[in-house]
Amino acid sequence: MTQVIPKVKHIAVFLFVTLTVLFILLKFLHGIEVNSSDENKNDATRDLKFPEDVQHATIMLNDAYRKIEALEEKIISLEGRVPKTYPDVRFLNYLQRKRILITGGAGFVGSHLVDKLMLEGHEVIVADNFYTGRKLNVEQWLGHENFELIHHDIVNPLYIEVDEIYHLASPASPPHYMHNPVKTIKTNTLGTINVLGLARRLNAKVLIASTSEVYGDPDIHPQPETYWGHVNPIGPRACYDEGKRVSESLTYAYAKQENMQVRVARIFNTYGPKMHMNDGRVVSNFILQALQEDVITVYGSGDQTRSFQYISDLIEGLVMLMNSNYSQPVNLGNPIEHTINEFATIIKTLVGGNSKVVHVSEVEDDPQRRRPDITRAKKYLNWEPKVDLNEGLEKTVEYFRQELKKFKYTPRNKFFISNRHHP
Numbered sequence: 099m100t101q102v103i104p105k106v107k108h109i110a111v112f113l114f115v116t117l118t119v120l121f122i123l124l125k126f127l128h129g130i131e132v133n134s135s136d137e138n139k140n141d142a143t144r145d146l147k148f149p150e151d152v153q154h155a156t157i158m159l160n161d162a163y164r165k166i167e168a169l170e171e172k173i174i175s176l177e178g179r180v181p182k183t184y185p186d187v188r189f190l191n192y193l194q195r196k197r198i199l200i201t202g203g204a205g206f207v208g209s210h211l212v213d214k215l216m217l218e219g220h221e222v223i224v225a226d227n228f229y230t231g232r233k234l235n236v237e238q239w240l241g242h243e244n245f246e247l248i249h250h251d252i253v254n255p256l257y258i259e260v261d262e263i264y265h266l267a268s269p270a271s272p273p274h275y276m277h278n279p280v281k282t283i284k285t286n287t288l289g290t291i292n293v294l295g296l297a298r299r300l301n302a303k304v305l306i307a308s309t310s311e312v313y314g315d316p317d318i319h320p321q322p323e324t325y326w327g328h329v330n331p332i333g334p335r336a337c338y339d340e341g342k343r344v345s346e347s348l349t350y351a352y353a354k355q356e357n358m359q360v361r362v363a364r365i366f367n368t369y370g371p372k373m374h375m376n377d378g379r380v381v382s383n384f385i386l387q388a389l390q391e392d393v394i395t396v397y398g399s400g401d402q403t404r405s406f407q408y409i410s411d412l413i414e415g416l417v418m419l420m421n422s423n424y425s426q427p428v429n430l431g432n433p434i435e436h437t438i439n440e441f442a443t444i445i446k447t448l449v450g451g452n453s454k455v456v457h458v459s460e461v462e463d464d465p466q467r468r469r470p471d472i473t474r475a476k477k478y479l480n481w482e483p484k485v486d487l488n489e490g491l492e493k494t495v496e497y498f499r500q501e502l503k504k505f506k507y508t509p510r511n512k513f514f515i516s517n518r519h520h521p
């Protein structure tokens with residue numbers, strides 16, 4: 099028995115020591131665990147911070163993308179507005195090169211004249227109030243050393259130095275000139291006085307753009323320049339018809355009194371690319387209506403007639419008249435005449451599609467027949483139109499087709515919304 103007790107004592111001591119070691123070991127291990135879980139906690143905290151960083155970086159990246167996109171757009175728009183290369187212009191020495199002012203040079207006719215005179219090597223200054231003209235029309239010349247664009251309303255005097263002046267400033271489409279008849283009269287009276295005054299001061303040659311509308315609703319057919327016309331002086335078209343008649347009167351009064359060199363072009367219905375989508379005249383209306391399979395609107399019976407000339411023929415005629423020695427009025431137009439009904443069929447056939455021709459109410463004082471007698475132009479300028487109606491219309495249809503891709507046209511509201519950003 100005495101031998102058993104020490105054995106038990108030994109076992110108890112052994113157990114005590116073992117348990118104590120185990121306890122210390124466990125304690126130690128627990129300590130490690132606690133520490134390592136703290137470290138994990140720190141890692142976790144770091145993990146929590148990381149998404150914030152990513153979020154922040156993403157915001158910055160998106161911001162950078164937006165800025166790059168804006169810059170790219172700006173570059174595209176600048177490249178579009180200021181071409182790196184200009185069309186080749188002829189070189190003229192200082193004796194041949196003229197400095198030419200075109201009032202209304204950003205309009206339909208004016209901008210085509212700009213192209214011709216620039217290509218010939220002259221210096222061209224355009225003065226336009228952008229009432230119906232558009233910078234877009236002369237965009238290809240912006241920045242060219244021979245070209246200058248002035249935002250100026252010719253109702254106010256203009257003081258510059260030039261050798262020749264083409265005075266084209268005036269709204270020309272009936273809905274445009276009737277929209278603000280007083281302004282139309284001012285442009286054709288005060289505007290013409292300012293132009294003639296400038297020409298007198300500079301001893302410059304001046305060409306005034308007049309119109310077939312000075313013949314009004316003619317009772318002589320076709321119309322020679324010697325015909326005095328049949329105009330209602332108080333009708334809705336009077337602002338334009340009478341405005342242009344006064345413009346002509348002023349021109350010949352100045353010429354006689356001040357011994358000036360003047361030219362007067364009586365322009366008949368003209369069409370072609372660069373016409374405003376919202377021009378409102380028959381050519382642009384019918385083409386746009388046909389292209390969009392909308393109804394083709396004939397005003398009145400459609401038996402009234404017009405004779406249509408292509409823009410390049412007119413431009414050639416204007417320059418030939420300016421360069422001639424002939425100072426009396428000259429008709430510039432195509433003598434091939436069509437009724438408006440025939441014209442609707444021509445457009446329908448050319449464009450195709452399923453547009454219906456509808457007759458709507460007639461326009462007050464609408465001239466019933468119009469066709470130029472171009473004997474004078476042939477004799478004194480050796481000019482006659484060259485472009486066939488179908489050929490000219492094909493180019494014009496193609497132009498409007500492209501315009502429709504760029505703009506949404508809403509004829510009812512008479513405005514259109516750009517599909518692309520215009521600066």
Ligand SMILES: O=C(O)[C@H]1O[C@H](OP(=O)(O)OP(=O)(O)OC[C@H]2O[C@@H](n3ccc(=O)[nH]c3=O)[C@H](O)[C@@H]2O)[C@H](O)[C@@H](O)[C@@H]1O
Pocket residue numbers: 269270271272308309310311365366367368378379380381383384395396397398402404438461464465
């Ligand atoms: O170019 C000319 O000689 C002159 O004539 C035009 O006047 P207008 O001939 O009445 O021009 P449009 O508006 O094109 O009208 C031509 C004919 O088509 C008709 N029309 C016009 C638009 C339309 O949608 N439907 C339609 O039947 C008119 O009633 C008119 O009988 C312009 O007023 C002038 O700028 C220009 O000087």
